[in-house]
Amino acid sequence: MTTSLIAEGTTAHTALAPRRDFPLLAEQPALRYLDSAATSQKPHAVLDALTGFYTTANANPHRGAYALSAAATDAYHAARATVARFLGAADPDTLVFTRGTTEAMNLVANAWGAAHVQAGDEIVVTALEHHANFIPWQQLAKRTGATFRIVELTADQRIDLDHLASLLSARTRVVAITHVSNAVGAITPVHDVVRLVRERTNALLVLDGAQGAPHLPVAFDSLGVDFYAFSGHKMLGPMGIGGVIGTRARWAECQPWQFGGDMIEWVHDLDSTWNVLPYRFEAGTPNAADAVGLAAGVRYLEALDMRAVRAHELALLEYAHHRLADVDGLHIYGPPAVERSGVLSFALADVHPHDLATILDEHGVCIRAGHHCAQPLMRRLGVSATARASLYVYSDARDIDALVDALLHARRIFGATS
Amino acid sequence: MADARATGTLPLAAMYQERILEHFRAPHGRGLPAHPAVRVAERRNPLCGDALRVGVVLRGDVIDAVGFDGSGCSIATASASMLTASVRGQTIADTLRLASSVERLLHGDSTVAAELPGDLPALAGVARHPQRVGCARMAWQALAEAIAEGAEPSPRATPAPAAQ
Numbered sequence: 001m002t003t004s005l006i007a008e009g010t011t012a013h014t015a016l017a018p019r020r021d022f023p024l025l026a027e028q029p030a031l032r033y034l035d036s037a038a039t040s041q042k043p044h045a046v047l048d049a050l051t052g053f054y055t056t057a058n059a060n061p062h063r064g065a066y067a068l069s070a071a072a073t074d075a076y077h078a079a080r081a082t083v084a085r086f087l088g089a090a091d092p093d094t095l096v097f098t099r100g101t102t103e104a105m106n107l108v109a110n111a112w113g114a115a116h117v118q119a120g121d122e123i124v125v126t127a128l129e130h131h132a133n134f135i136p137w138q139q140l141a142k143r144t145g146a147t148f149r150i151v152e153l154t155a156d157q158r159i160d161l162d163h164l165a166s167l168l169s170a171r172t173r174v175v176a177i178t179h180v181s182n183a184v185g186a187i188t189p190v191h192d193v194v195r196l197v198r199e200r201t202n203a204l205l206v207l208d209g210a211q212g213a214p215h216l217p218v219a220f221d222s223l224g225v226d227f228y229a230f231s232g233h234k235m236l237g238p239m240g241i242g243g244v245i246g247t248r249a250r251w252a253e254c255q256p257w258q259f260g261g262d263m264i265e266w267v268h269d270l271d272s273t274w275n276v277l278p279y280r281f282e283a284g285t286p287n288a289a290d291a292v293g294l295a296a297g298v299r300y301l302e303a304l305d306m307r308a309v310r311a312h313e314l315a316l317l318e319y320a321h322h323r324l325a326d327v328d329g330l331h332i333y334g335p336p337a338v339e340r341s342g343v344l345s346f347a348l349a350d351v352h353p354h355d356l357a358t359i360l361d362e363h364g365v366c367i368r369a370g371h372h373c374a375q376p377l378m379r380r381l382g383v384s385a386t387a388r389a390s391l392y393v394y395s396d397a398r399d400i401d402a403l404v405d406a407l408l409h410a411r412r413i414f415g416a417t418s
Numbered sequence: 419m420a421d422a423r424a425t426g427t428l429p430l431a432a433m434y435q436e437r438i439l440e441h442f443r444a445p446h447g448r449g450l451p452a453h454p455a456v457r458v459a460e461r462r463n464p465l466c467g468d469a470l471r472v473g474v475v476l477r478g479d480v481i482d483a484v485g486f487d488g489s490g491c492s493i494a495t496a497s498a499s500m501l502t503a504s505v506r507g508q509t510i511a512d513t514l515r516l517a518s519s520v521e522r523l524l525h526g527d528s529t530v531a532a533e534l535p536g537d538l539p540a541l542a543g544v545a546r547h548p549q550r551v552g553c554a555r556m557a558w559q560a561l562a563e564a565i566a567e568g569a570e571p572s573p574r575a576t577p578a579p580a581a582q
Contacts, residue, residue: 352492353491354553355492358549358550359434362429375467384466384468384489
């Protein structure tokens, strides 16, 4: 079997979180799940919290004057406080729940952007962005006549900070940047970005934390950005819940973007007034059950400690690099492991990523093959797709070993020569 | 478990037959026909970002020339290669009948395999991988679209409706 190539005392051999905590992984012991950047598996704690809400506290929050509705309201508020604390926001009411990062970015682009961006302004994004942090801004620019600018990348797919600096000016109205690239894992040096943006502009600074919040410690209050968006399902929580944290000052500049129940103060015949933050931006019955589930996932991560999560992924990433050196013709995209989240985005000789994913699937290895909702990046890489293996708290050396074996098999099938 | 599945005669080996891989490594019909009357249609796979174009030149109701370009996986490329090898010189009616037989094969109807020319029966293994059926269909859909395009006046090489 595989011999370990990493130093003793690291955590790469074993998972940080026991597989038995994750019912799907426990049920399928041979499954090698390497697609956590797409969505994470869910621990019992999250599933139990969902069942617990529906079996003990299910009522519509903020509405009934009866005890059960109060219990639902309390559970929802407690979930908000837990998630805000986890992301380093002292004021829970600055966290607005959404369906996920995509809805969060659309919220900011509409609630803030529509009122503050006009022709002549400039919106800056990067070539690393997920479509969810690209299209809302691209379309806002189209609607308003603002200029849409794209920060190019270094040869190893990091944001080119010099190019970013050169694009910033008094005309810059929005800077929207990913915290961690979903496609190649590059970690943005947030402090450098914040310093550049604040020195040179009064722009709104938005961070896409979909791949940041699950994998790195986040302290919103000291980060220096205006908005930070995240998705619950990538950080052990259920699908359909996520959110965006903003500063009070920036929230005050936002206009409601969805209208309906819960978000109003008073509805007159010809006009209406709005509820306070965060409800002003949460129209309709809130997704309380999934918020409660997400809070359980967050407590699970807190118990692991996010610094340990990062250390685990980095150690496993370095182990993967050692093992993947056995695979001729493999090219791994992105910066060195120390500047990357637990993402291995790669090409294997001339084998198409789609073929790789099918062959790996036969080995029980789940990876993503495709453009990763990052077509601007794919164009710059000169490919239509890459193969991506991604790690999380339950990943271990067996996952990497199976990946290597399956890649060697793919090479044999295709007789790759390069 | 994984080894037995991967090395036996199970779905993977059935799909990645040598005939498929040969077409992938050295495809027939690579390149659109250089002819002023070429009709071109493109299909995109929004899941993986692949795009294939098929071009045909008709002489009466016969396919005089056919070719493809673009990027695709082994299944998409092999299917396009087999397409060009099997429809050149055929009538439009026979070609559309063939396309519909291939479609049935890809959906698991192996009874049509016997009537398929050339290496096309090798595509039968794709039916066991539902997420790859779309790859094998791309060229055939583009071909049908390219043939239909000339039936009424329309601009050449309009992009396929990309399901984004």
